[in-house]
Structure formats: C-alpha cells, structure tokens
Amino acid sequence: MLYTMLFGVNPFELPLNAETQAKLAAVMGGRELRPNELRAFRILNALWRFPDATEMPAGASQPSEACCDLLRRLMVADPANRLSIADIQRHPWFLTNLPESASTMNASYLGEGSFDGMQSEEDIRHVMSVARNTPATTEALQLTPPGQQGRPGG
Numbered sequence: 001m002l003y004t005m006l007f008g009v010n011p012f013e014l015p016l017n018a019e020t021q022a023k024l025a026a027v028m029g030g031r032e033l034r035p036n037e038l039r040a041f042r043i044l045n046a047l048w049r050f051p052d053a054t055e056m057p058a059g060a061s062q063p064s065e066a067c068c069d070l071l072r073r074l075m076v077a078d079p080a081n082r083l084s085i086a087d088i089q090r091h092p093w094f095l096t097n098l099p100e101s102a103s104t105m106n107a108s109y110l111g112e113g114s115f116d117g118m119q120s121e122e123d124i125r126h127v128m129s130v131a132r133n134t135p136a137t138t139e140a141l142q143l144t145p146p147g148q149q150g151r152p153g154g
Contacts, residue, residue: 003048003071008057011048011075012039020047046077066093086110 003011070093073083089106
C-alpha cells in the first residue's frame with residue numbers, strides 16, 4: 001500500500017527491466033506467462049522496482065532514501081525477512097515528522113514489549129472459521145461449509 005500511495009501505481013505492474021525479463025524467461029523455459037500468472041509470479045518472488053522519473057505521477061517527487069530503504073525491507077519474498085511492525089515503528093522514515101501525540105503512542109507500544117490481550121494467530125483463525133461456518137455468512141458469501149461439498153448450492 002505504501003508503494004502505491006507514493007507512486008500511484010501497483011509495484012507489480014511496472015514493466016520489468018531487460019535483465020529480469022531474461023531471467024524470468026529462462027526460469028519459465030521460454031513460455032510466456034498470462035498477465036495474471038505473471039502478476040502472481042512477480043508478487044511471490046518480489047519482482048518489483050522503483051518507477052523512473054517518466055513513470056511518476058504528475059507533480060510527484062522521488063521519495064527519500066529512508067523511504068526507499070523501508071520499502072526495500074518490506075517488499076521481500078520471504079515473510080521471515082520482512083520488517084516486523086515494531087521494526088517499522090522504529091524505522092527513521094516512519095519516525096520523521098511524526099506528530100508528538102503519535103510519537104508518544106508509538107513509544108508506548110514499543111515500550112510495552114508485551115502482547116498480552118492481543119489475539120494470537122490461532123485465535124484469529126478460529127474466529128475466521130466460525131465466521132465462515134455461520135449460516136448468515138455462508139449465505140451472504142455463497143460459501144459451502146466444510147463437509148457439504150456436492151450439495152445444492154455448493
């Protein structure tokens with residue numbers, strides 16, 4: 001989202017440079033990918049680049065090096081190598097011109113170091129499972145509850 005807000009374009013929509021195109025062609029054995037396959041491949045492999053000056057929206061300026069650093073550290077293929085929320089909150093670009101009230105709140109969250117009371121991934125998965133299997137949700141989303149595949153409407 002940050003990339004799109006800054007540049008006005010999806011990071012995986014800009015044309016690839018010639019070197020990356022050649023590598024992709026080699027990986028795919030020369031087979032050309034359909035647009036949706038290419039987009040998925042680029043997202044999964046973090047194949048993106050910063051737009052050059054001619055691709056920037058009218059009136060937009062190049063972001064600072066600190067901003068570019070944050071994006072480079074966020075937009076990586078392996079989630080284990082991405083910055084955590086706390087790392088983002090400590091990043092120089094995030095802290096630049098942060099209003100005092102937001103800075104105080106940010107420091108408070110970082111200082112706590114405890115996530116007591118926050119939902120775990122397991123809790124969130126449970127809530128999503130319940131929501132998916134609730135008749136009103138199932139009907140609204142036209143989902144088929146687990147174990148009901150093959151029934152009318154499924």
